[in-house]
Amino acid sequence: MGRRKVEIKRIQDKNSRQVAFCKRRKGLLKKAKALSILCDVDVAAVIFSNSGRLHEFSNANSVTGILQRYKSHVEAEKEISAEIQVAEHSKYSRFMTVGELLQRTERQLEETNADGLTVTDLIHLENELQTAIIQIRSRKEKQLLEENKFLEDNIARIKKNRKKMATDFTDLPPPHIICGQQRVTLNFF
Amino acid sequence: MGRRKVEIKRIQDKNSRQVAFCKRRKGLLKKAKALSILCDVDVAAVIFSNSGRLHEFSNANSVTGILQRYKSHVEAEKEISAEIQVAEHSKYSRFMTVGELLQRTERQLEETNADGLTVTDLIHLENELQTAIIQIRSRKEKQLLEENKFLEDNIARIKKNRKKMATDFTDLPPPHIICGQQRVTLNFF
DNA sequence: TCGACTATGTATAACGC
């Protein structure tokens, strides 16, 4: 992209590297923005320079928002993946199969739908699903530790904010609905 | 960058938009990777297609890791103050009308259809979503949007997995099916 | 360090199958 072809490996010269960083960072964020607008999708990009400075782009409500969505997504993928493995490798295990799980979920979905869905219902449903899924073991303990730490941060933040928001949202569902003890994934904000 | 200049606004033609998404997504992730290698910095990019599929790049341990770091940088200040501001003003400001919400839902419906679900599935999905949306419209609409996205992701996943399970439960399960080639989201191993 | 400036490599819009 310039006077000569560039090999994709760490630029040795510190100065050149810094210059390239400025240019390419700008280019990347521009591309991210163009992608989000042209294709109407949610994009988040986060860049940490090695001097510790943060650069970001997000067309969603916030980078935190999309990253939490990311986290939820990966969580669910991970759990469903684990679930599939269990289902396939031990079809006769004592755990619920995925098929049973989905059936149960759909039943509940219909029931709930008949009564009219509310946010609380959806969260409950999601809780049920997650709880059932979590019955199936994940072997990735390191990952779980990381997530727990993340959860703690969130709960702390929730408590902190809830105090301030209490005046404005006296009719919000009580906190325990949102952050049940076993929840690892759902944190909506 | 092609046969003609492109204006940065949502591509109207659905097909063109999808094609552009594939190309530009690939390009963006490539650029992100190049930036991280050439300049030796931490980069994370997360893209959610409207059908709920996730695409990502991160040279750090994981996007979750970047999330942690990101949180430590901005959450305590910018994010919380933003939330408080939202809380203070949300009583009087609307984030999205029902019309806009439905429009968006329909757009997403189109996209999902393009990804191969049946019309019946989609109608069902849309009904559920609209029911949910209408029931709780009186509450924080911004929050609703986030939750809605999450729900759609999960429903899409459930349907996707159900197809897989249907196959797996009728035939004998060929193990290699577990790791579908199209998985683009799993980065934890 | 800091922008401009180009020459040149890349990305990609429109086509073609």
Added chain:
DNA sequence: TGCGTTATACATAGTCG
């Protein structure tokens, strides 16, 4: 629908001031 090709717009490496 998706991949390959081509023509063009864009991004940017090296350079100069």
